[in-house]
Amino acid sequence: MRVHVVEDDAGVSDSLGLILANLGYEVVSYPDAESLFRASPPAGRDTVIVDLSLPGISGGQVVRWLLKLAEPPRVVVISGQSQSAIDHQLRGLPSVGVVRKPLDVDTLARAMPSH
Template sequence: MPVRVHVVEDDAGVSDSLSLILQNLGHEVILYPDAEGLLRTTPPAGADTVIVDLSLPGISGGQLIRWLQKLASPPVLVVITGQSQGAIDHQLRGVSPVRVLRKPLNAESLLHVLTGD
């Protein structure tokens, strides 16, 4: 089922790859180079998915995840990162569970994490 997917990723190559894969899967994709870009827009809807890189410039991915989880109707949240499990645990301490997708990304793992299978 197609959904609106917000991608918050500062690496243009990763953003472009994610956008291409997601669009080929039939999803609407909105790209942001940083958390501030997403925060300047209307918050994502509860039916949306937000893919957030943990290593963002400015407001961190962990801070953005915390803000998104406080929305009245939070979107589905997916973290993408190439960091170690210890670094992921540290940045997401105290955060409700989110789906995590490790870099390097591929279409199969992206589809798996989006569907929650």
């Protein structure tokens, strides 16, 4: 299974990539929503990790786009924002996994589907 990481902080993106690769996932990273949109859409069996605080197109908009795909992937949101800010951005959406920053290996592993 492939994991797509949409994260503008290069350090966080690199760390996520290393953790996920060590957990056995194939990882594709994008620095912003626009890069994800230019690539082939994720497959239904994939997982997409989206930072809510993206420059340009917001993480909330990315989640909405992903959930409208014919075969939506599993979506996991990462954020260092307050819970009320997260709730505001995700209002009206079906439940998605949320992992709070700072990230740790155990919490991230629990948020990922088994493969």
